[in-house]
Amino acid sequence: MHWWLPPQGSTFAQPIDTMFTWILVITGITFVLVEVGLVWFIFAYRERPGRKAFYTHGSTSAEVIWTAIPAVTMVILGLMSNGLWVKIKGRNSVPANAYPIGVYAKQFEWYFTYPGADGKLGRVSPSLVDKNSNPTGRDPADPAGTDDIIVRNQLHLPVNRPVVAILTAEDVIHSFYVPEFRVRQDVVPGMEIKSWFEATVPGSYEVGCSQLCGLGHYKMRAQVTVHTQADYHAWLQERTAKAQGEPTS
Amino acid sequence: METAHKRPNYILIWIYLAVLTAAELGLAFELPITANVKLALLLFLAVWKALLVGLYFMHLKFEKWNLRMLAIIPIPLALILLFAGMSESIW
């Protein structure tokens, strides 16, 4: 247990943490100023016999100063974070070479769909969902989907490769959250949301559902494994060898 | 009572409204105009009628600004909500 943000596991982590630290510095300074000021006033100006308060209705110059400083700071902050925001969630932020992985959320489990050899994900439609045979509603008509691999509650990722998670939900709103990646995106039924990230450190992490989604919300958890490119391909081969496309865990 | 203002011809307003309603009905039929033009015209007529009611029947035309503000303030808020909601389906 470390008393700071979780280890940095994606390319987003570093800039976001810097942002966080900057805000912490700015707010920290303000915090100290205010609280120290309060304590000082409490001692310096406590009621004593014979003292009389200084009669004033304020000072325009002071007002201007402590209006202007926050305003400027906030505008700068806004510009800083907007640049980052556009890179992460902006309309055209997903890199062209991003590796697609289908993330299908339902009460209370995750189904991850990996593209087969063709590197493309097959079409899915909610109408085709069948609890046992076809949990993610994959469309058999689409050739791109025939070699897709569906794995339950296990997300495997290649390291140092942009990945775009294509998020769809079956029933209610869930939220795809990997603390180490600093990535969070609600998964909304009826919407197909693309959220991209690039894992930088091989190892195992956890996906959590961070949007209240019902009784099993607290245990809607999946294991994340970030492999080196080679390991990832090995894993994909082994999976493909296994019964094709059958949801397994 | 402070409502001692010159009075509009209510019957005239009424005829206005009736005519505008008839015009709207006319627009409801198949016409050689695009759907958007039709929509624009219908909304224009609707707003016109609404203004007539607001200004003359509710006497906003004869009130002071401090009261008119009450009627005006909610409208931009409603529009903000509307456009924010609509923007969800066009990005």
Add this chain to the structure above:
Amino acid sequence: MTTVAATAHATHAHHDDRSFIQKYIFSTDHKVIGIQFLFLTLFFLAIGGLLAMQIRWQLAYPGKPMPGGTLLPETMAPGGVLLPEYYLQLVTMHGTFMVFFAIMLLLVGVYANFLIPLKIGAHDMAFPRINMASFWSAFASGAVMLASLFVQDGSSRAGWTMYAPLSARHDYSGADFGQEMWSISIILFGLSSILGSLNYITTVINNRCAGMTWFRMPLSVWALFITAILGLLAVPVLAGAAIMLLFEQILGTHFFDPAAGGQPILWQHLFWFFGHPEVYILILPAMGIVSELVANGSRKPIFGYHSMVFAIAGIAFLGWIVWGHHMFVSGMNPTLGSSFMVSTLLIAVPSAIKVFNWMGTMWRGNLRFHVPMLHGIAFIAMFTIGGLSGIFMAATPVDMFIHDTYFIVAHLHYVLFGGSLFAIFGGIVFWFPKMFGRMMNEGWGKVHFWLTFIFYNGCFFPMHIIGMAGHMRRLYDPTVYDFLKPWQPMNEFISINAFLLYGSQIIFFVNFWWSLFKGKKASENPWEDNGLEWSCPSPAPHGNWETLPTVYRGPYEFSAPGASKDYLPQNLKLPTDRDPVLTPAAGH
């Protein structure tokens, strides 16, 4: 037309020949209604806290039988161990009770009702009967919400934000009629607060006494007035949304049902379009109250009265264009996200102005540390933390990481407990004499304050830290996640502080009830304050004044050079003061 003020003056003068029922139950007297609200909301505050204690137990000791848990029915906690379904009810109802029935009603129910006519020099509200209707619909609404806990399958389980489709379909949430009851209760609540708001607004606009110009109104009245405008325009949207939610269940409509083309996001837009003004409804009146307490405690005029007023107005205005910052990761249009971020960051400016002005008020003052002042200072200190931590989630990329974690929980509790609730406690102690004619016990008041202050920070500050570690909200059992297991001791620490925090409130309740009957009799103006309310006897009689006071100056003339004492009541006529040029009151 005759204004209520005039009729009140005619009928309420001298002897008061109303029956007990008219006086204390179906009363139209704004003070009685305010006190009725006080008892109602303190009750809900206690309930909400009790629910929170159970949440904290489960988080600290997941799966362990809760002390006294065996008293709960099998459907909630068999053998004292909380069930997930009950846990979600706790989470939902804690939020609902605290936001709507405790904090909001304490501020706009208790203080608006009790203070507005007393502080602007009116005999009563503009519409006393509507005022009564507002209280009783709030009462009914609260009763329905409370009852929903005990129906088949318990109350709603979708969190107080009721995100559809989880809230829209019973088979998703597992709740039954309790879900409908939430909507019904909220619709009643909306009715209540709309009636209340239009009453407050009319009263402040039309029923001010002679000389009470706009910029001589106490900041508390300004805050309550602007809050009323927010409530008036925001709450109907919630009512509309609640109606749609109700129809999803009873009429099978499809507003939020993606399968039929509905939009789950639509609920979030409607809810937060209400919800963000609501956030300011929950803090602005507290800011107003604190301005009174701090000015009185510092024996000094409020620093920058006008900019304080404009800051309140600015916060209220910005409050309408920031709601999207609750939805940054909801799949909302990212461009919308950027604009919402900017407007959200801007809110820091008026908030900063207020904090610095309060400090400016204390600067070179002559501070009296009576209990209300202590709460006022605590408000400034704690609201600063809450406000600053808001900047983290305003910055969209950072929000992507801390959204829906305990960082948010910490933030909102620093604002709503550390902010609003401290102001509320301080206000209760401050106006207790005017309400009941007796003082609350000073010593025990201070004990309560310090215990609350310490355990409150012990409870909520660590939440920032586990939030930074990624601890999600509304988890029934955090130990499911490996990365949260190490934080269990911290969860325990938080919970222990929470229990002690709740325990120390008992001191307040005992002090409250004891002082009600045994407290020392209060003089007319025990705090040596300038407000008009202190110019009528304690407790304030029915109709407040026989002849309405006249105001000669602003409300914060402490330590004025010309004055003999270090305070100068608004209605005290100095030889140098000339009488106001009386214009006929509106509508006479």
Add this chain to the structure above:
Amino acid sequence: MAGAMSPPFPAERGIEVYNKKLGMWIFLASEVMFFAALIGSYVILRFGATGEWAKPGIVLSIQITAFNTFLLICSSVSMVKAYAAIQDGFPDKMKFWLLMTILGGAAFVGIQIYEYIHLIEHGFVPSGFTEGSHLAELVENGTLPAATMGLYGSTFYTMTGFHGFHVTCGVVSMLYLYLFKALPGKYTPQDFGGIEVVGLYWHFVDLVWIILFTIVYLV
């Protein structure tokens, strides 16, 4: 700032609008937001809907509602005539016009109830359309889009239903004024606040209907 030594100042006893009227306008402001939520949701859902929306005139009868609209406009005029009458000191004319308004409003509600029954018989319900109904056939043969019928029903019944509820409240309150204020002759040219205040509400309801009629029935 107003210092301790202040010059003479105006008394500021509020704006020259009596409380009831001011209160009603404030209430109407909140009503605007309420209908903004309902109508806004309709516009947002229809705008974002995938696929066609039902063409006007197929499910809902424009003729009947056009007549209803006209009825409401007339009742608005009669209300304002009642207001003018009492202002000029003709209580009997006021009673007559008020009664006309009440009848107009009642007729509107009646017709709307008839419309609802008619629609439900044809299978148009808040959840869309019922199986095997006339509407189901229309959906079968493609006259009506299946995809958006659910939203159509939901929004239609919610908006018009709540408007109808407001009209009913208006009729009831006017009936109260008629029986307990107008008939006993409580209104005078000096004091007729009730008429004006309820009138404001009534015109607002009319105004909302003008918008609803256009965007629900004609667009």
